[in-house]
Amino acid sequence: MGDVSQLATGLRRGTLEFCVLAMVEFEDRYGNEIVRRLGEEPNLAAGEGTIYPLLSRLRRSGWLESKWVESPSGPPRRYYGLTMAGRSALEHFRSEWVSFRQTVDRLVGTGEAA
Amino acid sequence: MGDVSQLATGLRRGTLEFCVLAMVEFEDRYGNEIVRRLGEEPNLAAGEGTIYPLLSRLRRSGWLESKWVESPSGPPRRYYGLTMAGRSALEHFRSEWVSFRQTVDRLVGTGEAA
DNA sequence: ACACAGTACCTGGCGACGCAAGGTAGAGCT
DNA sequence: AGCTCTACCTTGCGTCGCCAGGTACTGTGT
Numbered sequence: 007m008g009d010v011s012q013l014a015t016g017l018r019r020g021t022l023e024f025c026v027l028a029m030v031e032f033e034d035r036y037g038n039e040i041v042r043r044l045g046e047e048p049n050l051a052a053g054e055g056t057i058y059p060l061l062s063r064l065r066r067s068g069w070l071e072s073k074w075v076e077s078p079s080g081p082p083r084r085y086y087g088l089t090m091a092g093r094s095a096l097e098h099f100r101s102e103w104v105s106f107r108q109t110v111d112r113l114v115g116t117g118e119a120a
Numbered sequence: 121m122g123d124v125s126q127l128a129t130g131l132r133r134g135t136l137e138f139c140v141l142a143m144v145e146f147e148d149r150y151g152n153e154i155v156r157r158l159g160e161e162p163n164l165a166a167g168e169g170t171i172y173p174l175l176s177r178l179r180r181s182g183w184l185e186s187k188w189v190e191s192p193s194g195p196p197r198r199y200y201g202l203t204m205a206g207r208s209a210l211e212h213f214r215s216e217w218v219s220f221r222q223t224v225d226r227l228v229g230t231g232e233a234a
Numbered sequence: 235a236c237a238c239a240g241t242a243c244c245t246g247g248c249g250a251c252g253c254a255a256g257g258t259a260g261a262g263c264t
Numbered sequence: 265a266g267c268t269c270t271a272c273c274t275t276g277c278g279t280c281g282c283c284a285g286g287t288a289c290t291g292t293g294t
Contacts, residue, residue, distance in 0.1 A: 016133050017134045018134070019131075020127070021224055047223055048223070049223040098127070105163055109164060113139045
């Protein structure tokens with residue numbers, strides 16, 4: 007567990023799903039696209055084995071909805087978009103995240119333990 | 121999983137251990153004390169069943185060391201302190217955290233997906 | 235002396251989730 | 265027909281937070 011490469015993995019937990027929600031907030035996207043875009047974020051890079059199950063979970067939770075769209079070249083894609091519930095979940099996360107971020111900054115940031 | 125109360129749980133993952141490291145950076149503390157202090161942090165409250173195994177892991181990882189100290193009233197306490205490795209792990213987390221925090225702020229914060 | 239509460243430590247089993255590896259299938263090209 | 269690229273999904277594993285339960289030492293009241 008003390009492995010350094012595992013550090014980012016732990017941080018992703020509980021945040022990644024909301025980053026995905028945010029990615030489809032204004033524009034529908036499909037799985038492989040999300041994987042590629044996240045791959046460009048140094049701290050959030052996640053493989054297919056992480057994203058596809060995550061998308062399925064979010065769909066089952068009712069936060070995402072999907073529709074199949076034929077690709078101009080290649081197999082059909084499943085496009086995801088936010089549901090009402092997903093939108094409010096994202097909003098809720100935003101406020102929760104601000105609070106959480108501040109707490110961690112205070113405890114860990116400077117070393118001034120509370 | 122869509123449960124709201126689970127939100128903070130996911131966020132704690134990968135962060136809690138470094139908050140604990142930070143708590144014993146300048147002063148040795150014992151398990152129950154850490155549980156109580158974390159309980160006062162709204163976003164990081166964690167029970168004994170979380171903290172004691174966490175402390176054991178950090179000890180096995182070589183990031184914490186411990187010594188038994190008799191209590192002025194009550195059973196003996198196991199006090200934890202940072203090792204050299206723990207100190208550098210904490211430093212590493214601090215820089216990693218800043219980077220991670222910025223990425224999440226950018227992706228989720230305003231909704232302006234990258 | 236005895237029971238009882240308070241403090242302090244630890245563990246077993248469960249569920250959630252990230253992830254590597256492996257699997258299926260359509261589209262296009264030669 | 266064979267090959268490659270794209271796209272989707274599943275299986276099995278390890279990690280970790282957490283609930284519930286368990287042990288033990290100390291001090292207090294009767």
